[in-house]
Amino acid sequence: MRFALFLNGLLLLFLLADRTESVESVDITTLARIINFFEQNYKRVDADGHARQYATAINVPMQQCQPNFVPAQNNFLTQEIPANVKNAITDETNALYQGAELIAAGTKKVVISKKKQYNMHSESLLLNPAGNSPMTKLLNKRKDGCSVFYTFESPCVDTCLNPKNDHNILEGLKKWKEHGGIKAFAFKNFWKFDTGKDLQSEFKKIAAIVPLYRCVSENVCYACKGEGNTAIDSRCLP
Template identity: 40%
Template sequence: MVCAGVLRGLLLFSLFYSGLWGVEGKTLDQNTLPRAIKFLRQNYQSGSANQVAIAFNAPVDKCADYLDNNFLHTYPGRTVRNALNSAQRLYVGQELIAAKPRPIPGIIPPRNQHSEYVLLKLPTINTSPMKQLLNKDKTGCVVFYTYNSPCTSTCIRPGSCYNIIDALDMFKQHNGPKAFVFTEVWKHDCDKDISTNLREVLKRVPLYRCRDNNNCVACTADNLNSCTRK
């Protein structure tokens, strides 16, 4: 006789890998993202238009209903925001990390390390908060959220010393469902066609746009131009 706990586990496994997460469990269904992004913004973003990057790696059996299971509630908003407002502009938890733009030491006039760069490449790619987060659960469902799209002048410009393109390769090795999500097009890119640059992201991790109306759209090679319009 099979016990109820085993049956429940088999049912969950079947649900998560038979369509809810997409083909072969590698991509997140865009309908599961809106409430996650809404939660991240409401609890961890200081101001509705201020840049922040946040990532979590949730156990796959909690990912579809992580709010009901209090997964994200284990990271109090005040604690995360206090860390983001510290000199390091960085929060590192067991299953959630976050960063705000951070001043580059010794640079005049002042310039910032972008929040995506802080999470993905500091101090190195292999020792970065994002790499460590991925290593903690190699089959968990991962969401990397940045309020503004990565800028085309540095973050996703090939050859830039502050680009994050090579760091995004780490997502290729992750065996669980995953998503790279943004809300707004970076203000300095609004008059540009950023689709070519964003293809570098799309080559490495499924890309989504979740706007303020909480609707999330999968950005694909076919709709990338419309997906990135202001």
């Protein structure tokens, strides 16, 4: 009798663990569809057709990141008007959009003097300041949903992933980790100035905090892994 109860207890723990894992993990096929939806509706493109860096994040009901969900204009981010998002993130004096379930950013031109200016990166615009960022405000709207952060080009090593830089995103990611629900940090391309750097080590900084993915088409995303002693999957590297 005791042995039977012991086995039942183990089975219950197994089922609970399996359920917890499924709740906390995004369906990778659905993630690919979501990223494709971003690219189709919010992608930042110059007048000459050249794609420019942008980032976006959502906080949506959990079922919208689970198997068999197909995002469309009539069932996904219905309060966000694509033209409004694009106009906001293309304006380099502000470069920020904050909606009901979506935030997005381009790059913001910061002028210090006539001879000195720099571009604030889209990831930093969304994740800083860490305790009161657009991402924090978005997450506060739904405590147990699905939150996805997508950046067109991978976070840069020298600024976004450099803990010594004031504009790094690592503290913002740690704040995000404290939030409940499903989480996924995804990127598509590699920042052109970083392809020769040690992205194995740099991407592990992200993977140590939130699950990292690379999404390359409307049907294909790769789980980059990289947690603990696990290496970053080669498909997530140049």
